[in-house]
């Protein structure tokens with residue numbers, strides 16, 4: 334059977350417990366929102382395929398536990414990540430203030446080329462907001478990251494955030510991708526040939 338994707342990247346969700354990492358991932362991968370909070374134990378992951386510049390990118394998104402006691406386990410996943418989504422909760426200032434700590438861990442353990450974005454989740458809950466959009470934006474700028482306010486509850490900017498970090502990873506790893514795929518034109522030619530071959534194989538199978 335033809336491969337369902339061209340390249341696989343690993344993304345990591347990082348942030349304090351309760352900021353909504355699992356909910357964001359479920360919203361993105363399954364289109365669902367479950368308001369019950371069951372803390373992630375260690376790590377969990379979901380897969381999703383995105384098509385960017387004609388390349389089928391399979392993303393394996395690792396959802397890490399925000400709780401301190403799992404940090405030894407979760408840190409082992411940093412070095413295998415190409416993209417990081419830092420998440421804080423706009424209704425919880427400490428989760429915003431802790432982004433610096435998450436970022437310094439990444440600095441220590443993740444590959445140099447890792448691509449990062451900052452997301453302020455729960456942006457649907459305006460009455461309880463404790464972190465302004467300007468504060469989020471300023472922090473992201475200080476770290477040289479792109480910034481989104483999002484909501485797993487309403488879907489706002491969920492797909493956009495995950496797609497953007499994947500685009501950044503694809504750009505950063507472009508040379509490696511080209512090495513793996515050949516030039517894009519060659520790759521598309523090969524993909525077209527493969528499609529033709531698959532069609533022929535299918536019609537042969539049907540004729541039997």
Ligand SMILES: Nc1nc2c(ncn2[C@@H]2O[C@H](COP(=O)(O)OP(=O)(O)OP(=O)(O)O)[C@@H](O)[C@H]2O)c(=O)[nH]1
Nearest residue numbers: 350351352353354355356368370372373399485486
């Ligand atoms: N209003 C609102 N609540 C949200 C949103 N996303 C998550 N929540 C709530 O926040 C709580 C925690 O969400 P989780 O996704 O479990 O948090 P987490 O970051 O994965 O937590 P850990 O697994 O402990 O690290 C849940 O009770 C959700 O209902 C959102 O976008 N808006």
